[in-house]
Amino acid sequence: MRTMKVRIEVRLKAGHFDPEGDVTSKSLRDLGFPAGEVKVGKVYTVDVNAGSREAAEKLAQEMCRKLLANPTKDDFSVEVLTVEGRATQKDKR
Amino acid sequence: MRTMKVRIEVRLKAGHFDPEGDVTSKSLRDLGFPAGEVKVGKVYTVDVNAGSREAAEKLAQEMCRKLLANPTKDDFSVEVLTVEGRATQKDKR
Amino acid sequence: MKGGLLKRTSDKLELMTLDLSLAGEKDLLEISERMGLALSLDEMKFIKERASRPLTDVEIQTFGQTWSEHCIHKTFKGDILTEKGTVRSLFKSYIAKATKELNKPWCVSVFEDNAGLVEFDKGYLAAAKVETHNHPSAVEPFGGAATGVGGVIRDILGVWGEPVAVTDVLCFGPLSTKQEELPAGVKHPKYIYKGVIAGVGAYGNNMGIPTVSGGIFFDSGYTGNVVVYCGCMGVLPGRLYVRNTKTSDYAVLAGGKTGRDGIHGVTFASADLSEKSEELRSAVQIPNPVVEERLKRATIRIRDGALASGVTDLGGGGLSCATGEMAHRSDLGLEVELKGLHLKEAKMAPWEIWVSESQERMLYSVPEVNLKRVLEIFKEEEIEVCILGKFNKSGRLNVTFRGEIVCDLELKFLYSPPKVKRRASAFRIPLKECKLKEPNDLGEELLSLLSDPNLRSREDVIRTYDHEVRGCTAGKPLQGELGGPNDAAVIKPLKDSWMGLVISCGINPFYEDPYWMAASSIEEAVRNNIAVGGRRVAVLDNFVWGNPEREDRMGALLRACEACYDFSLALDVPFISGKDSLYNESPLGPVRPTLLITGIGIMPDVRKAVTVDLKKNGDLVYLIGFTKEEMGGSAYLRSKGATGGSCPKVDASMSRKITEVLVEAIDSGIIKACHDLSDGGLGLTAAEMAIASGGLGLTLDMRQVLSQVRRGDLLLFSESTSRFLVEVEEEKSEYFERALKGIALSRVGEVTDMPGLKLIDPAGTESVLSASEMRKAWRGY
Amino acid sequence: MELKKSKACVLRVGGTNCDLEVKVALEELGLKTDILHMNQLADGTLSNYQMLVFPGGFSYGDYVRAGAIWGKEIFTKLRKELGKFTDDGKLVIGICNGFQVLVEAGLLPGNSVAGVPTASLANNSSAKYECRWIYLRVESRQTPFARTIKVWDTLWMPIGHGEGRFILPSEEALNELVKENQVIFRYAMPDGRPADGRYPHNPNGAAYDIAGICNKKGNVMGMMPHPERAFFGWQTPSQRGKRKARGDGRCVFEGAVEYIKKY
Numbered sequence A, B: 001m002r003t004m005k006v007r008i009e010v011r012l013k014a015g016h017f018d019p020e021g022d023v024t025s026k027s028l029r030d031l032g033f034p035a036g037e038v039k040v041g042k043v044y045t046v047d048v049n050a051g052s053r054e055a056a057e058k059l060a061q062e063m064c065r066k067l068l069a070n071p072t073k074d075d076f077s078v079e080v081l082t083v084e085g086r087a088t089q090k091d092k093r
Numbered sequence C: 001m002k003g004g005l006l007k008r009t010s011d012k013l014e015l016m017t018l019d020l021s022l023a024g025e026k027d028l029l030e031i032s033e034r035m036g037l038a039l040s041l042d043e044m045k046f047i048k049e050r051a052s053r054p055l056t057d058v059e060i061q062t063f064g065q066t067w068s069e070h071c072i073h074k075t076f077k078g079d080i081l082t083e084k085g086t087v088r089s090l091f092k093s094y095i096a097k098a099t100k101e102l103n104k105p106w107c108v109s110v111f112e113d114n115a116g117l118v119e120f121d122k123g124y125l126a127a128a129k130v131e132t133h134n135h136p137s138a139v140e141p142f143g144g145a146a147t148g149v150g151g152v153i154r155d156i157l158g159v160w161g162e163p164v165a166v167t168d169v170l171c172f173g174p175l176s177t178k179q180e181e182l183p184a185g186v187k188h189p190k191y192i193y194k195g196v197i198a199g200v201g202a203y204g205n206n207m208g209i210p211t212v213s214g215g216i217f218f219d220s221g222y223t224g225n226v227v228v229y230c231g232c233m234g235v236l237p238g239r240l241y242v243r244n245t246k247t248s249d250y251a252v253l254a255g256g257k258t259g260r261d262g263i264h265g266v267t268f269a270s271a272d273l274s275e276k277s278e279e280l281r282s283a284v285q286i287p288n289p290v291v292e293e294r295l296k297r298a299t300i301r302i303r304d305g306a307l308a309s310g311v312t313d314l315g316g317g318g319l320s321c322a323t324g325e326m327a328h329r330s331d332l333g334l335e336v337e338l339k340g341l342h343l344k345e346a347k348m349a350p351w352e353i354w355v356s357e358s359q360e361r362m363l364y365s366v367p368e369v370n371l372k373r374v375l376e377i378f379k380e381e382e383i384e385v386c387i388l389g390k391f392n393k394s395g396r397l398n399v400t401f402r403g404e405i406v407c408d409l410e411l412k413f414l415y416s417p418p419k420v421k422r423r424a425s426a427f428r429i430p431l432k433e434c435k436l437k438e439p440n441d442l443g444e445e446l447l448s449l450l451s452d453p454n455l456r457s458r459e460d461v462i463r464t465y466d467h468e469v470r471g472c473t474a475g476k477p478l479q480g481e482l483g484g485p486n487d488a489a490v491i492k493p494l495k496d497s498w499m500g501l502v503i504s505c506g507i508n509p510f511y512e513d514p515y516w517m518a519a520s521s522i523e524e525a526v527r528n529n530i531a532v533g534g535r536r537v538a539v540l541d542n543f544v545w546g547n548p549e550r551e552d553r554m555g556a557l558l559r560a561c562e563a564c565y566d567f568s569l570a571l572d573v574p575f576i577s578g579k580d581s582l583y584n585e586s587p588l589g590p591v592r593p594t595l596l597i598t599g600i601g602i603m604p605d606v607r608k609a610v611t612v613d614l615k616k617n618g619d620l621v622y623l624i625g626f627t628k629e630e631m632g633g634s635a636y637l638r639s640k641g642a643t644g645g646s647c648p649k650v651d652a653s654m655s656r657k658i659t660e661v662l663v664e665a666i667d668s669g670i671i672k673a674c675h676d677l678s679d680g681g682l683g684l685t686a687a688e689m690a691i692a693s694g695g696l697g698l699t700l701d702m703r704q705v706l707s708q709v710r711r712g713d714l715l716l717f718s719e720s721t722s723r724f725l726v727e728v729e730e731e732k733s734e735y736f737e738r739a740l741k742g743i744a745l746s747r748v749g750e751v752t753d754m755p756g757l758k759l760i761d762p763a764g765t766e767s768v769l770s771a772s773e774m775r776k777a778w779r780g781y
Numbered sequence D: 001m002e003l004k005k006s007k008a009c010v011l012r013v014g015g016t017n018c019d020l021e022v023k024v025a026l027e028e029l030g031l032k033t034d035i036l037h038m039n040q041l042a043d044g045t046l047s048n049y050q051m052l053v054f055p056g057g058f059s060y061g062d063y064v065r066a067g068a069i070w071g072k073e074i075f076t077k078l079r080k081e082l083g084k085f086t087d088d089g090k091l092v093i094g095i096c097n098g099f100q101v102l103v104e105a106g107l108l109p110g111n112s113v114a115g116v117p118t119a120s121l122a123n124n125s126s127a128k129y130e131c132r133w134i135y136l137r138v139e140s141r142q143t144p145f146a147r148t149i150k151v152w153d154t155l156w157m158p159i160g161h162g163e164g165r166f167i168l169p170s171e172e173a174l175n176e177l178v179k180e181n182q183v184i185f186r187y188a189m190p191d192g193r194p195a196d197g198r199y200p201h202n203p204n205g206a207a208y209d210i211a212g213i214c215n216k217k218g219n220v221m222g223m224m225p226h227p228e229r230a231f232f233g234w235q236t237p238s239q240r241g242k243r244k245a246r247g248d249g250r251c252v253f254e255g256a257v258e259y260i261k262k263y
């Protein structure tokens, strides 16, 4: 068992309107930025205890399904980070 | 001028107390996950109009300074994504 | 499906035409299923027989939406076949009938508009509406609950009301449920609980409307079917209540953009939940309270300027229901062009636009002279707006998209669906004796009840709701310096009047007999209202039931409705509004049949509102009402895992007598503190009063309690209705006792300066519970 | 200036929702008050007013960060005018979301509408929205808003926020704020001692129990608690206060009115 860092990103599925993104985009333009569409999501960096990279990844996906994301409206992606914080594996769904 | 996607990540500076992360960690453990520390941040995917990759990156950094991050507590990082959504450049501070 | 039945008729639009005359029974059912209409074979045949030409998908969807259980309440309006004969419309035979017979002059609009309206003060009306949002909350707890609140707030805006308070009553599966016990598609109660509470809080908080009253219940009967009731109350100047759409008025749609979110919400709400609901993500609605906050401002400004002739919210069925309803209620027709609508996604088919349930939208009818001003107001409030079309005399709903006709229906036909027939079996519950061992330590029993999931403090939830915003909350959910539970919320909505709006609820889903369950819920709503000083109570009914096509569910529903009629009359409280949510079924079975009664009372001076916390050492404590051995479904019995026994019954004439004298006593200022007895009975009520009080406590001498019951635990935890525990100043006690002549009254103890509760059991044995140990049991710290 | 001739302006944007209560409070004290949407502000509108209020609510949904978007809007649209307003010694108060806005605009604890915040109102340490009555200890009378109260008085008021944990970038910044008497209100125990971080007395985990601060000059104040919700006695949760005419929050507005009279 080792402690590994996984990085989980949760965002609204395509097709869902993102009120926060909409307001942020407008504010950026008001500030003079040439900004178009904005989408907002959340990133979690989670320390997990797992036997292997694959196990950590599985756990992270399970965390999304059970708590961090709602499959009816959210997409999520998971990467296992090395200690230095660089990505080594990626999984999207 | 082209429309480019930039990915901006805003998270708490190291050492800053993250109540949302703490609560998330606790909930994960309640659900039986072997989770340790959790940190929560936000990701913005912003469409910007810029002449070059470098210009887009500069703009994104400026967006953080002007709106998306509060220097008292937040760090941010910026990457310019290609059309396919893959990272090509990275900048951390 | 037969060839030629379904055709694409437009080369520009995504529009299909269905020639129902070619459809056999199987085809009709398949169409209903595939198009997500949730219409029965009878209904499909009814359309087929009357349609003189092929119908567009927009038209067929319009039928599906308008004839859904959610929009037209077909079960409540249908024929119920029983052993004893046919009941024509539960609604007319029971709910509305009671109101009609009571014929209160202060009931201004009942069962008609988006919310019930009663007189308030100084020419103002109070508006009230309660809705359920169960299915959406089961699939997406946060968004489902949030949009539930958003939707019911729009109902208040839909009668030109300024929303002043939100309520939420929530029923979940036990939080301790094991994951393994859950079938696929059913989310864990903990996940649902967290999401729902966050959703309710987020919407009210963001809009700046205080969430002031509610309740939370846990039971395995809700594991598969979460129940989310959201209510909203508002006020409006009576003279500005207009509902008078005229020919040539414009139909103006304002608010959020229209998208694919929430397509088929109503048919979804009228169907069973199953594993498939995970995929029904288009039925998920994304809340955006900031838009609704702006919409509220604009609506109130339009009202105050008397600029519109009518208003309604877009809820279930989206445009398809709102437009038809507005035209139909004024005997008009309407022409609509969909082109100008603000869409979230570019490529939506006309029918999707037409039935989308995107949130935060309202429809107004505006006379031409005021149109410019109305548009200006929307602009100032930063609200997107679209002129949909004009009302006319045609009596038809005429919809075009980029000039092409997509829907042309006669409103009379649309609004006269075939009557449904439901069968109800006679409801019988086997009378079981209840055998319970007598416990040796009543104090221990009380402490363990205080920490029961269904009775413990809701502070951790209540504090996440802003119940102080607007600065009008005179009676709070947590009252007294130490935050004891209050019986009803008191709002002071008008600046220049002391009149308070008193909001309470009654709900007893654990009483097995639906008749007495309903009766005691009505009585409880009234009792809670009176306890703080409310009066002239009006009530709202909200049924959450299983599939009405099943005889047993229908039998129970019928029995509950009978009680609604009987006790509305007997307690003199008219129904003014309500709603039913049926088809709450999951792989775990039907929902526990649940009736929420919301009480709306008034009180002349909010400063006289009575609270639960004890006020002065040496004051006397009285129990008003008679205690019977009524343990069936009680919190005590359930905590022991026991069943049987008879559930509490309501003695309506006694209840009325008690409320009358109690109101008088409160007005004359002799009641210093008051708390009604409900779940957990006398024991819990006394404990809660002690918990709420800083530096004071009370003694409770059970030997003094007027009752035939002698066993300590039964006496302490019976849930007999119509009872109150009150604090009265010693000097006033004689006057008080005289005033309550003829009513069961027991002087059970007094207020002491020892924080906590001193119990004296029927044998004379004393036990003492300190305030801090009770607080710890009740709220966890 | 004669009170009759003075006026206060309560500003609002989409999502603001505590504007009306503030107006009721100020008018009760005889100060005429207009509620204006940012869209209704023209050049020079502000100069008609003696006091400006940024009320509570969820401006722009509190997206990005509470108060951030409105704060930046003020920077882009109102920088000059608001600068002049405060330079003239006129009063500005931000309550709850209004406080967050002033911090995001750079007006507090800094001294100008710089657009860059020098402090933060971070999310509550309980990670939850908190609505409760708390005690405040009056720490300084540097601002007119605290002129009618005494240092070390205890006030009882409600809070209602999810992001109210006041933090500064450094220890020095905090010391500076204290030294300059800019800390006006601190969360306290019922007996008036500072809460010292104890939950729920300090409801959000704010550094040094800070609940409200002012600028160096004292004419700009921000506070998380809602004085307008504790203005009348009947608004308090205890029966004892109910029939009294005043709640503890009243003094904040009285201080402002006194100042305007003398202005």
Ligand SMILES: Nc1ncnc2c1ncn2[C@@H]1O[C@H](COP(=O)(O)OP(=O)(O)O)[C@@H](O)[C@H]1O
Pocket (backbone or CB within 6 Å): C070, C071, C072, C073, C076, C095, C110, C111, C112, C113, C114, C115, C116, C155, C315, C316, C541, C543, C575, C576, C577, C578, C579, C580
């Ligand atoms: N079961 C019921 N009991 C009492 N009133 C009801 C019931 N069902 C519907 N009503 C009343 O009928 C009217 C229309 O209801 P509803 O369809 O819920 O409106 P909306 O579409 O605005 O939500 C309302 O005034 C409502 O109170």
Ligand SMILES: [Mg+2]
Pocket (backbone or CB within 6 Å): C114, C154, C155, C158, C313, C315
């Ligand atoms: Mg409605």
